[in-house]
Amino acid sequence: MPAESARRRKVAPSSSAQPAAPRTAPGEVEVRRSARRRRTVSAYREDGRTVVLLPARMSEAEERRWVGLMLEKLARQEKRRRPTDEVLAERAGRLSAQFLGGRARPDSVRWVTNQNARWGSCTPAEGSIRLSHRLQGMPEYVVDYVLLHELAHLLVPGHGARFWELLEAYPRTERARGYLEGVAATARLPHAVDDEQDDGARAGEEGAAPANDPA
Template sequence: MSLLSGTVRPVSGEREGTVEVRRSRRRVRTVNAYRDGERTVVSIPARFSAAEEAEWVARMLARLAAKERRRRPSDDELMARAQDLSERYLGGRARPDSVSWVGNQGRRWGSCSIEQRTIRISSRVRGLPSWVIDYVILHELVHLLHPNHTAAFWETLAVYPRADRARGFLDGVAFADERSGRDRLAPSDTDDRSPEADEPPSAATD
């Protein structure tokens, strides 16, 4: 891409950060935007006027924010989703007292405290496809029924039709994180698991 210039300026609103506008001679009609850490990059055609730039930056920021709201449910929405997943796939048998986002999961996608009946989902999962988030939540819900990764645990979790695909997706994310030098993430785990728990060969767990 042939870039002419980049403008960086602060952006206020729902998500604080900076926006970098990149003008390209090759870009004729299309406008693109993506998050890069705390920065938002918006690529526009070189011919855009200042007014068109301002209009499209605002439009693309709004689109990104709407997309992120759909992919980043609140704690209350997580709880509602967990209840729905329990009803759909587990006959309503798994009933957590709370489901929340946390930022201290380290290598885990999520965790489940059996005694407190609390489920914590890593904030690193936010923004992943909804069917992957559902898998992580359901994984932790099944731990309320089967604390360890026994054959019964995996048989119960297998009712989720995208289980294998979601595990593969998470393995891919973990591999990418490892290659980029970040801490390697592993699939979700329970706090109260015994070390001898059985696991299927295809599941990469701690």
């Protein structure tokens, strides 16, 4: 018998497992049993799936219970690490004070999950800024650049010379743009933060950048 075996399958909720568990890890759950494991159970995310490591002698019922528990544990850990809208708004305030003289004062700054082709967007009439959740986990200087890009739109519409003069105050603008262009090229996405290539794309909205550069 091999020291470790793996079975790959979808996990369905059971009456004893919390129903939220499958929703926390959409896709596949791979269960790996190891004869070297006596009591410990662990889990991690890998390539879009969840891997759960169990002792070889664990029963099927125990396996189902532990898979549900580990999915919930991972979800809680990820939620704690996820930046909140409140933290994002505070960050925007600090950046505005440091690089824009505190003149950009958004009424709303939040993460959104429906911007897959743009890194950020800004609606000056509403004073609202939205950042794509895909930025979470990227280097801080990149997130700061996208935030500043959108903050600048509260002061200057479009992407003319005056707009870019504002962003010159941020020393990592070019580096951040290069990073986003690299990510976008790998994913074959557009190359702008919001709509740098089409300033009239959305009436009243400035920051809806294509997925390479904020707007």
